[in-house]
Structures are given as C-alpha cells and as structure tokens.
Amino acid sequence: MVRIAIAGAAGRMGKTLVEAVELTEGLELGAATDRPGSSLIGSDAGELAGIGRVGVTLTETFENAQDKFDVLIDFTFPSLTLEHAELCRKAGKAMVIGTTGLSDDDKAQLALAAEEIPVVLAPNMSVGVTLVLELLKTAARVIGDDTDIEIIEAHHRHKKDAPSGTALRMGEVIAETLGRDLKQCAVYGREGFTGERPKDVIGFETIRAGDIVGDHTVMFAGLGERVEITHKASSRMTFAKGAVRAAQWLGEQPAGLYDMQDVLGLKGLS
Numbered sequence: 710m711v712r713i714a715i716a717g718a719a720g721r722m723g724k725t726l727v728e729a730v731e732l733t734e735g736l737e738l739g740a741a742t743d744r745p746g747s748s749l750i751g752s753d754a755g756e757l758a759g760i761g762r763v764g765v766t767l768t769e770t771f772e773n774a775q776d777k778f779d780v781l782i783d784f785t786f787p788s789l790t791l792e793h794a795e796l797c798r799k800a801g802k803a804m805v806i807g808t809t810g811l812s813d814d815d816k817a818q819l820a821l822a823a824e825e826i827p828v829v830l831a832p833n834m835s836v837g838v839t840l841v842l843e844l845l846k847t848a849a850r851v852i853g854d855d856t857d858i859e860i861i862e863a864h865h866r867h868k869k870d871a872p873s874g875t876a877l878r879m880g881e882v883i884a885e886t887l888g889r890d891l892k893q894c895a896v897y898g899r900e901g902f903t904g905e906r907p908k909d910v911i912g913f914e915t916i917r918a919g920d921i922v923g924d925h926t927v928m929f930a931g932l933g934e935r936v937e938i939t940h941k942a943s944s945r946m947t948f949a950k951g952a953v954r955a956a957q958w959l960g961e962q963p964a965g966l967y968d969m970q971d972v973l974g975l976k977g978l979s
C-alpha cells in the first residue's frame with residue numbers, strides 16, 4: 710500500500726485528489742493539510758471532499774506526520790511547494806507537484822531536491838495535455854517556422870497565475886523544437902499601437918472567467934490555412950487521476966526530476 714499525503718486538501722484540487730486517492734486500489738490517504746488557522750483544520754478530509762469519512766483529519770503542517778506517508782502530492786502555491794520539497798528531501802519522501810506559477814529559481818530549487826528524492830513535476834497531469842505536448846512537437850517541426858504561433862488559455866475566475874503553467878509549457882516545447890528562446894520570443898497580451906506582428910513571436914492570451922476548468926488552444930496560423938490544437942478539461946478529476954498515476958509510478962523510481970511524459974512512457978516518441 711502506498712500512503713499519500715495531500716497538501717491543501719480543502720482546495721479545489723485537494724478535495725478532488727482526496728477522492729481520487731480513495732478510488733484508487735493500492736493507495737491510501739495518510740495525511741492531509743490545509744491553511745494554518747483555517748476553520749477546516751480538524752475536519753475529516755473525506756467529508757470535506759464529499760465522499761464520507763476517511764479517518765484522516767486536516768492538520769496545519771506535515772511536521773508531525775512524516776511517518777504517515779510515502780508520497781506527498783502538492784497542488785498549492787510556489788512558496789509552500791518549496792517548503793514541502795525541503796521537508797520531503799530531509800525525510801526521504803517522494804513528491805508529485807502540480808503547482809504552477811513557479812519561477813526559474815523555484816524550479817532550480819525543486820531540481821536540487823530531486824537529486825535526492827524522486828519528484829514528478831508537471832503543470833498539467835491530464836493524459837490529454839501530455840499527448841498534446843507531443844503533438845505540438847510534430848506540428849512545430851512541420852509548420853512552426855511558416856506560421857504565426859499563438860497560445861490561448863482560459864481558466865476559472867479564482868486562478869491566481871497567468872499565463873497558465875500549461876500554456877507556458879506548451880510555449881517552451883514549441884520554442885525548444887524550433888530552436889528559439891521563449892524568453893526572447895514570447896509576447897504576453899497586446900494593447901495599443903503594437904505594430905505588425907514579428908515573425909518569430911510566440912503569443913500568449915489569457916482569459917479568466919466563471920468556472921472554466923482549463924482550456925488551451927495552440928494556433929499555427931499561415932496564409933490560406935491554420936491548424937488549431939485544442940484541449941478542454943471538463944473535470945478536475947482528469948488532473949487528479951494523472952497525479953495519482955504519477956504517485957503509483959514514482960514508488961519504483963530512483964531520485965530524479967520526472968514529468969508526465971516519463972510517467973506515461975512517451976519520452977522519445979516524437
């Protein structure tokens with residue numbers, strides 16, 4: 710049995726992760742946290758997730774719970790994820806990280822921790838987006854240099870980071886395939902007298918509205934035709950199932966930094 714800890718278990722993803730863990734044979738919930746001072750501390754994680762009692766109550770930290778889990782799943786925010794990575798590094802626990810909005814420095818710190826423990830880090834754990842990242846490499850190779858590339862993402866009104874981690878990863882994959890540096894060629898939103906579009910730009914547009922779970926479209930627009938590759942998530946369970954799959958897969962891996970391509974065995978396919 711692999712014992713799972715869930716950070717931010719009263720959050721949108723946290724509750725879905727609790728449900729996904731309970732639905733998965735071979736996994737059991739060992740510990741769960743949420744914001745210190747929250748009125749939900751002490752509540753049963755399953756009751757909060759709407760699936761009935763699971764016998765694990767929300768605590769403020771994992772400090773006294775290190776003997777209760779093997780893998781920590783973290784979908785929270787960057788500074789907390791870094792704290793958890795340090796805790797897991799010291800305690801020799803594996804981690805699945807879905808948090809987005811990470812800076813280059815944050816990612817470098819996670820890579821350091823992953824020299825000592827196995828870590829899956831992915832801005833989108835759905836099978837669909839993992840596949841789309843592979844499709845984008847092919848599209849970029851075939852038409853990337855002949856088309857204008859724009860990435861459009863839409864998410865719910867509560868999302869704090871923009872563009873989404875998925876959109877940025879899509880941009881990185883395309884830029885890497887085309888030999889461009891995303892830092893040099895990315896344009897985030899447009900306003901005013903912008904002038905004509907430079908050829909090698911990769912554009913990002915962000916929509917925040919209502920309860921949209923997560924939509925991403927990459928447009929390769931040429932003269933006379935355009936290709937659009939779209940993924941639409943309609944349930945957070947798609948992300949949670951991916952995270953749970955990653956947690957199961959991690960149990961057999963040595964220390965290292967992995968992504969969902971590794972988990973699904975897609976590395977080197979395209």
Ligand SMILES: NC(=O)C1=CN([C@@H]2O[C@H](COP(=O)(O)OP(=O)(O)OC[C@H]3O[C@@H](n4cnc5c(N)ncnc54)[C@H](OP(=O)(O)O)[C@@H]3O)[C@@H](O)[C@H]2O)C=CC1
Pocket residue numbers: 716717718719720721722723742743744745747769784785786789806807808809810831832833834835874948
């Ligand atoms: N990789 C992927 O597939 C996906 C990634 N994400 C990412 O996951 C992250 C979380 O998203 P979402 O679930 O919507 O966010 P939420 O804000 O719903 O969840 C975060 C939870 O963490 C709680 N929290 C705050 N401080 C602490 C603390 N110190 N210790 C423990 N818990 C704490 C929050 O409580 P409170 O609200 O009271 O502050 C909240 O319940 C985002 O970065 C998002 O982009 C989301 C979906 C898929």
Ligand SMILES: O=C(O)C1=N[C@H](C(=O)O)C[C@H](O)C1
Pocket residue numbers: 809832833864868869872873874875876922923924
């Ligand atoms: O915050 C969200 O909700 C989501 N965040 C991830 C991202 O930033 O890419 C993944 C997903 O689209 C939902």
